[in-house]
Amino acid sequence: MQSVARASVEIIGIVKGRAGAAFLTACVIASPAAVRAADPIVEWNEIAVKVSLAAVVNGRALSPVEQTRAMAIVHVAVHDAVNAVTGRYEQYRRTDDAEAGASAEAAAIAAAYRALLGLFGDAHFGDTAFLTSAYVASLAQHGVPDDDPGLAAGFATADGILALRQADGSASASYPYVPVNAGLPGIWVPLTSAASAQALLPGWGGVAPWVLRKGSQFRPDAPPALDSERYARDYQEIKEVGARVNHSRTDEQTNIALFWRASPIAIWSPILRAALEAHDLDLSSSARIAALVNLAASDASVAVWEAKYFYNYWRPQPAIVNGDSDGNPLTEGQADWLPHLPTPAHPEYPSAHAANSAAMAFVMRAFFGDAPGFDIEATSATAAGFVRHWSTFSEGVEEVIDARVYSGIHFRTADEVGARQGRQVARFVLIHALRSAKKR
Numbered sequence: 001m002q003s004v005a006r007a008s009v010e011i012i013g014i015v016k017g018r019a020g021a022a023f024l025t026a027c028v029i030a031s032p033a034a035v036r037a038a039d040p041i042v043e044w045n046e047i048a049v050k051v052s053l054a055a056v057v058n059g060r061a062l063s064p065v066e067q068t069r070a071m072a073i074v075h076v077a078v079h080d081a082v083n084a085v086t087g088r089y090e091q092y093r094r095t096d097d098a099e100a101g102a103s104a105e106a107a108a109i110a111a112a113y114r115a116l117l118g119l120f121g122d123a124h125f126g127d128t129a130f131l132t133s134a135y136v137a138s139l140a141q142h143g144v145p146d147d148d149p150g151l152a153a154g155f156a157t158a159d160g161i162l163a164l165r166q167a168d169g170s171a172s173a174s175y176p177y178v179p180v181n182a183g184l185p186g187i188w189v190p191l192t193s194a195a196s197a198q199a200l201l202p203g204w205g206g207v208a209p210w211v212l213r214k215g216s217q218f219r220p221d222a223p224p225a226l227d228s229e230r231y232a233r234d235y236q237e238i239k240e241v242g243a244r245v246n247h248s249r250t251d252e253q254t255n256i257a258l259f260w261r262a263s264p265i266a267i268w269s270p271i272l273r274a275a276l277e278a279h280d281l282d283l284s285s286s287a288r289i290a291a292l293v294n295l296a297a298s299d300a301s302v303a304v305w306e307a308k309y310f311y312n313y314w315r316p317q318p319a320i321v322n323g324d325s326d327g328n329p330l331t332e333g334q335a336d337w338l339p340h341l342p343t344p345a346h347p348e349y350p351s352a353h354a355a356n357s358a359a360m361a362f363v364m365r366a367f368f369g370d371a372p373g374f375d376i377e378a379t380s381a382t383a384a385g386f387v388r389h390w391s392t393f394s395e396g397v398e399e400v401i402d403a404r405v406y407s408g409i410h411f412r413t414a415d416e417v418g419a420r421q422g423r424q425v426a427r428f429v430l431i432h433a434l435r436s437a438k439k440r
Contacts, residue, residue, distance in 0.1 A: 039276065039277070039283070039286060040078075040105055040108040040109050040112070040138060040142060040283075041078065041108060041276060041283065041286040041287050041290050042273045042276050042277060042286070043138060043141075044074070044078065044108065044109065044112035044113075044138070045071075045075070045269055045272065045273055045290055046269070046270075046273060047112070047116070047131075047134050048070070048071055048074045048075075048112065048116060049071070049265060049266065049269045051116055051120050051130075051131070052067045052070045052071060052120075052265060053067070053263070053265070053266060055070075055119075055120045063200060063201060064263035064264055064265065064301075064352065064353070064356065065201065065204055065301035065302075065305060065352065065356075066170070066201075067263055067264075067265045068264070068265060068294065068297040068298040068300075068301045068356060069165075069168075069170055069207070069298050069301070070119050070120075071265055071269070071294045071297070071298070072210060072291075072294040072295050072297070072298035073115050073119060073161055073162065073165055074111075074112055074115045074116060074119075074294075075287070075290045075291040075293075075294045075295075076092045076093075076161055076210070076291050076294075076295065077111040077112065077114070077115040077154075077157055077158040077160075077161040077162075078108050078111045078112050078115075078154075078287050078290070078291065079091070079092065079287040079288055079290070079291035079434060080092055080093055080095060080111070080157045080160075080161065081098075081107035081108060081110065081111035081150075081153055081154040081157040081158065082104045082107055082108050082111075082283055082284055082287040083284055083287070083288075083437070084096070084097055084098045084102075084107060084153045084157060085097075085098045085102050085103065085104040085107050085150055085153065086104055086282075086283070086284045087437055088282075088284040088285070088288075088436070088437060089284060089288050089434050089435065089436055089437055090434055090435050090436070090437050091434075092161070092210070092291075092433065092434065093157075093160050093161060093164055095153075095156065095157055095160065098149055098150055098152075098153035099149035099152070099153070100149070101148070101149055102148065102149035102150035102153055103144065103148055103150045104150065104283045104284065105142045105144060105150070105283065106139075106142075106144040106148040106149075106150030106151050106153075106154065107150035107151070107153045107154040107157070108154065108283065108287060109135065109138045109139060109142065109144065109151075109154065110135075110150065110151040110152075110153070110154025110155050110158070111154035111155070111157050111158040112154075112158075113131060113134070113135040113138075113154075113158075114154060114155045114158035114159065114162075115158040115161065115162060116131055117131055118158065118159070118162040119162070165208075168207050168208040169203065169206050169207040169208055170204070170207050172203060173201045173202070173203035173204045173206070173207060174200075174201050174202075174203065175202065175203060176198065176199075177198070177199040177202035177309075179309075179312040179347075180312070181312075185226060185314075185322060185325050185326045185327065186226050186313065186314055186319075186326065187312050187313075187314060188312045188313055188314045188315065188318075188346075188347040188348060189314075189318075190345060191317065191318065191343060191345075198345065199309075199345060199346060200344070200345045200346040201305065201346070202309050202346075204301065204302065204305035204306075205302060205303075205305040205306025205307070205308070205309055205310070206306070207302050207305075208302075209298075209299045209302045209303070210295050210298055210299050210429075210433070211295055211299055211428060211429045211432050211433045212299045212302070212303065212425065212428060212429075215302045215303055215305070215306035216303075216306050216307075216310070217303065217428075218303050218421050218424040218425055218428075219303070219306060219307050219310060220307060220350055220417045220420070220421055222311060223311055223313045223348075223349040223411075223413065223414065223417075224411075224413055226326040226327055226328055227326075227327045227328045228328075229330070230413060231328060231331075231411075231413075232328055232330035232331055234411035234412050234413050235316075235319065235320070235323070235328075235330075235331045235411070236330075236331070237405060237412060238316045238320075238405055238408060238410075238411055238412070239316075239320050239334065239337065241253070241405060241406060242316060242339055242340055242405055242406060242407060242408030242409070243337060243338070243339070243340065243408060244338040244339060244340050244408065245338075249340070249406055253402075253406045254340070254406065255383050255386045256388075256399060256402065256403045256406055257340055257341060257403050257404075257406035257407040257408075258341075258380075258382055258383040258386070259378075259380040259382060259383035259386055259388065259403065260353065260380070260382075260399070260400050260403035260404065260407070261341060261380070261382040261383070261407070262380040262381055262382045262383075263353075264297060264353055264356035264357050264360060265297070265356075266380065266381065267357070267378055267380055267396075268293075268297075268356075268357060268360040268361070268396075270378070270379070271364070271376055271378060271393075271396070272289075272290060272293055272360070272364060274374065274376070274377070275364055275367075275368050275372055275374075276289065276290065278368075278372065278373065278374050279368065288434050289363070289364075289367055291434060292363050292429060292430060292433065292434055293360050293363045293364060294360075295429050295433055295434075296359040296360060296362065296363050296422075296425055296426040296429045296430075297356050297359050297360050299359075299425050299428075299429060300355045300356050300358075300359035300421065300422045300425040300426070301352065301355075301356060303355070303421055303425050304350055304351070304352045304355040304356075304418055304421060304422070305346075305352065307349070307350055307421070308346055308347040308348075308349065308350070308352070309346075309347060311347065311349050312347050313347050313348045313349035313414075314347075314348060315343050315344070315347075315348045315409065316339060316343075316348070316408055316409065316410070316411060317337065317338065317339050317343045317408070317409075320333065320334050320337040321333065321334065321335055321337055338408075339407065339408025339409055340406065340407050340408040341407040341408060341409055342409075343408075343409055344409060348409075348410060348411065348414055349411075349413075349414040349417070350414050350415075350417040350418035350421055351401075351404055351410045351414045351415040351417070351418035351419075352418065353400055353403075353404060353418070354397070354400055354401055354404065354410075354414075354415045354416070354418035354419040354422065355418040355419065355421050355422035355425070356422060357396065357397050357400045357419070357422065358397050358418070358419040358420070358421075358422030358423050358426070359422035359423065359425050359426040359429075360422075360426075361393040361394065361396060361397050362393075362422065362423045362426035362427065362430075363426050363429070363430060364393055365392075365393045365394070366426075366430055368393075370392040370393055370394050371391055371392045372393070375389055375390075375391070376389065376390040376391065376392070376393065376395075376396065377389055378390070378396065397419055400415070400419075401415040401416060401419060402415075
């Protein structure tokens with residue numbers, strides 16, 4: 001097994017602030033190191049993202065929330081497999097220790113491959129040749145022999161995680177849906193009767209969370225009342241800056257909107273890989289951080305989807321078109337108003353992208369600090385050639401809040417509330433999942 005430099009990456013504890021509220025602190029005791037090419041966590045994260053973005057299940061591409069579930073399955077399997085060898089951190093699903101002589105690299109590679117094959121095998125992804133080729137190449141790169149006991153440990157661990165999530169409710173989350181009080185001002189309904197415009201995954205809020213007790217655990221307060229000043233403020237802002245044709249949105253703001261059209265997994269996973277590569281971590285710690293980032297994203301998806309379909313709040317497009325009937329004298333309707341980007345087929349409040357982004361950023365911030373010590377460079381396939389540079393993770397979260405307003409698809413309050421909900425979920429995940437293992 002290759003020698004891997006170690007660093008102490010531990011959640012230090014829950015500290016009481018001045019107001020008595022609990023918050024999480026974390027510390028990375030390590031000096032920056034050169035990129036370690038032989039890190040299977042980074043390698044298989046990239047492979048998993050590519051497969052998740054390309055996968056077609058039941059005739060359609062995975063939605064962003066479905067991508068977070070897939071990535072969590074892969075990285076939890078990898079984390080548990082690695083720690084079946086090292087025993088440094090508690091596994092999500094307890095397994096027997098790996099056999100003597102097992103390498104953590106072999107366990108990680110086998111677990112990632114088996115999890116992706118189980119998620120996107122012949123019946124779904126239709127290209128097992130790509131995964132098999134990646135698996136064979138990865139084993140060769142890391143010098144893993146065919147008889148390494150870590151391979152069996154990785155396969156068994158992934159099979160266990162796949163079985164655990166088989167009945168989590170995700171398979172039955174799509175069904176015909178008509179909101180209560182449909183047709184009344186403020187209530188979300190599909191914009192058209194076309195099948196493609198029907199509600200997206202109305203049951204996802206009922207998918208079993210990984211760490212949260214239930215999807216409604218961090219359900220936010222209700223969105224602004226239609227007759228409130230806050231609603232009018234949000235309404236006026238997006239009506240102006242989020243319109244398809246306008247003279248107030250700058251070219252950069254237009255590109256920012258296009259940039260953040262990519263899914264959270266597509267945008268934040270490369271940032272996670274960069275952070276892992278920039279620090280001198282042992283394999284257990286690298287696997288753990290990647291798993292926690294994706295656990296937080298997956299549970300944030302469940303939480304925000306639960307709130308969306310609980311409140312059934314309308315999107316800016318129907319809100320502005322019907323602005324004269326909302327009971328607010330400060331909102332003037334515009335029958336021909338269209339958003340900069342197409343209106344998504346699910347309720348508005350809270351913002352899922354903001355929640356996912358904040359959850360992933362919060363976990364990375366907990367381990368690497370908000371300013372991780374390197375230029376955070378972000379790219380997006382939905383805005384080719386438009387590169388973002390941030391010095392802190394928080395800058396990225398603030399930008400997605402603005403981006404969804406520039407897009408014309410979210411009121412600012414929904415973005416801010418979504419980001420807060422994502423942070424709440426991430427904090428809970430960090431406190432309760434994958435903690436340091438007790439000495440055996």
